[in-house]
Amino acid sequence: MLSRLEGARVGSRYGASLKSRSQLRGFLPVVCLAGRQSSEGGLGETSKTRFAIVGAGFAGLGVCWNLLRQLKEEQGLRHRGGKIEIDVYDAHGVGSGASAVAAGILHPLNTRGNVTWRGVEAMNETLALMKQIDRWRQEKLPNDGNEAILRQTGVLKVAKSEKDLERFERIKAERRGEIELHVVRGAEAATGRGDDCRGKAPGYMYTPHAYAVNSPKYLELLEGVCHSMAGEGRDVSLRLCKTLVPSLEMLEGQGYTTIIICAGAAVGTIKELRGKFPLRLSETFGVELETALSTKAVASPEDRGLLASIDCDPSLLGQTYVVKQPEDKAVLGAVHSEEQVDPEDALGSRYCHIADGLDDRAQVVNREKMMAMASRLLEKSDTIFPGLLQGYELSSVHCGVRALPPKSEEGRLPVCGKINDKTWYLLGLGARGLLYHAYLSKRLVDAILVEDESKLPQEVTRLTREGETGGRE
Numbered sequence: 459m460l461s462r463l464e465g466a467r468v469g470s471r472y473g474a475s476l477k478s479r480s481q482l483r484g485f486l487p488v489v490c491l492a493g494r495q496s497s498e499g500g501l502g503e504t505s506k507t508r509f510a511i512v513g514a515g516f517a518g519l520g521v522c523w524n525l526l527r528q529l530k531e532e533q534g535l536r537h538r539g540g541k542i543e544i545d546v547y548d549a550h551g552v553g554s555g556a557s558a559v560a561a562g563i564l565h566p567l568n569t570r571g572n573v574t575w576r577g578v579e580a581m582n583e584t585l586a587l588m589k590q591i592d593r594w595r596q597e598k599l600p601n602d603g604n605e606a607i608l609r610q611t612g613v614l615k616v617a618k619s620e621k622d623l624e625r626f627e628r629i630k631a632e633r634r635g636e637i638e639l640h641v642v643r644g645a646e647a648a649t650g651r652g653d654d655c656r657g658k659a660p661g662y663m664y665t666p667h668a669y670a671v672n673s674p675k676y677l678e679l680l681e682g683v684c685h686s687m688a689g690e691g692r693d694v695s696l697r698l699c700k701t702l703v704p705s706l707e708m709l710e711g712q713g714y715t716t717i718i719i720c721a722g723a724a725v726g727t728i729k730e731l732r733g734k735f736p737l738r739l740s741e742t743f744g745v746e747l748e749t750a751l752s753t754k755a756v757a758s759p760e761d762r763g764l765l766a767s768i769d770c771d772p773s774l775l776g777q778t779y780v781v782k783q784p785e786d787k788a789v790l791g792a793v794h795s796e797e798q799v800d801p802e803d804a805l806g807s808r809y810c811h812i813a814d815g816l817d818d819r820a821q822v823v824n825r826e827k828m829m830a831m832a833s834r835l836l837e838k839s840d841t842i843f844p845g846l847l848q849g850y851e852l853s854s855v856h857c858g859v860r861a862l863p864p865k866s867e868e869g870r871l872p873v874c875g876k877i878n879d880k881t882w883y884l885l886g887l888g889a890r891g892l893l894y895h896a897y898l899s900k901r902l903v904d905a906i907l908v909e910d911e912s913k914l915p916q917e918v919t920r921l922t923r924e925g926e927t928g929g930r931e
């Protein structure tokens with residue numbers, strides 16, 4: 459079992475992010491580092507609408523941004539009149555859960571290469587949000603440096619067999635008009651010849667519609683844009699409360715109009731919600747490497763025609779994934795531990811820095827276990843992408859807990875809905891937080907403002923409808 463809170467470390471893969479984050483704070487209007495103690499704005503007071511959001515990862519910040527967007531657009535919230543207060547609670551601060559360690563792959567494909575439920579729509583929503591953030595950044599933070607939050611890389615899904623290639627061809631035909639897909643049948647698979655192809659993939663599917671997101675930078679800017687939007691509103695306040703929420707009762711006692719639970723895999727740390735959602739908690743590890751590798755090398759030389767015309771290295775999807783980052787870095791994921799994970803273990807992602815000599819940190823995060831998981835991941839990746847990993851240096855190992863929702867006909871979809879008259883949730887983003895957070899937080903906020911759960915897609919409200927919030931999967 460992982461050490462609990464005292465063992466959790468929060469960090470950034472990008473040292474520069476932390477620096478610019480503190481610079482950013484210079485103009486943030488209100489930051490409350492302790493929990494709100496005041497009972498001001500109690501139930502009897504009608505002149506205030508008070509929102510509490512629990513969790514400041516992709517989901518919680520997505521909800522916060524959408525609430526503020528509604529205000530800005532003078533719709534929804536504004537007609538209620540009076541003051542609007544939004545308090546975002548996070549035990550360890552913004553981006554301290556799984557979101558902080560997300561490798562950053564944004565694409566709409568599932569593990570079999572098909573387009574996932576509303577995948578293209580959801581991806582476009584994330585892209586639209588990121589573009590707005592980028593515009594805000596250019597306008598308000600012209601000296602913020604050139605660390606991009608989003609790069610279009612495309613993604614390459616390697617086929618393991620002829621059967622995979624046939625499936626890819628079928629998907630390509632079915633999805634024509636929805637998403638651009640290319641299937642490249644390797645020389646060996648096509649002709650049965652080609653010595654250079656030994657150990658290489660028999661072919662692959664490629665789509666340009668995939669992105670690499672710098673997750674820590676994205677979270678930092680999303681927080682910044684939320685504060686900026688709140689600062690523009692006359693009667694709006696936004697506070698970040700770095701406080702553990704042990705129970706719904708604690709929030710109810712503070713007179714919130716609406717409570718929105720975006721607590722990721724740690725939702726069970728809230729007393730009334732422990733064991734209520736059938737989420738499987740998966741302790742997941744990834745590594746960052748210093749490497750000059752080119753992901754195009756997974757295809758044999760004869761099969762690189764399509765890839766040769768692409769400027770960047772596409773991300774690789776297989777049983778493990780590889781995301782090439784700027785400056786000769788790459789992020790690899792993911793392997794999972796088989797240990798029992800408790801919700802408390804999910805409060806705070808963990809880093810083990812190898813290259814920067816921060817041994818004290820390494821001890822805190824259980825260096826032995828992190829290194830063992832890193833070795834397992836590197837070995838597995840070497841089998842899946844033979845010959846790709848050469849001459850690299852391990853920079854860091856990271857770990858977070860993913861909340862995997864139960865399988866449905868549409869795959870593992872996040873869950874979203876209403877717990878009671880004032881409490882809503884967006885949980886179970888699983889391995890697709892980047893894909894679904896913007897899309898679902900927008901729909902959730904729209905549903906909350908008209909107090910109508912049926913405004914949410916029924917595929918994600920299945921737990922409420924089936925009364926399934928009864929325990930772990």
Ligand SMILES: Cc1cc2nc3c(=O)[nH]c(=O)nc-3n(C[C@H](O)[C@H](O)[C@H](O)COP(=O)(O)OP(=O)(O)OC[C@H]3O[C@@H](n4cnc5c(N)ncnc54)[C@H](O)[C@@H]3O)c2cc1C
Binds near residue numbers: 514856
């Ligand atoms: C190693 C790894 C790599 C990944 N790579 C990708 C990727 O490439 N692409 C992708 O789309 N997804 C990826 N994911 C999945 C993605 O990170 C998650 O889907 C996403 O971060 C979930 O976001 P969230 O906001 O729901 O949860 P979180 O980011 O975990 O946020 C929940 C927050 O709630 C806070 N919290 C919880 N309980 C309480 C409480 N009681 N009181 C106060 N605060 C509380 C926590 O501190 C936490 O900050 C990866 C995950 C891991 C672990």
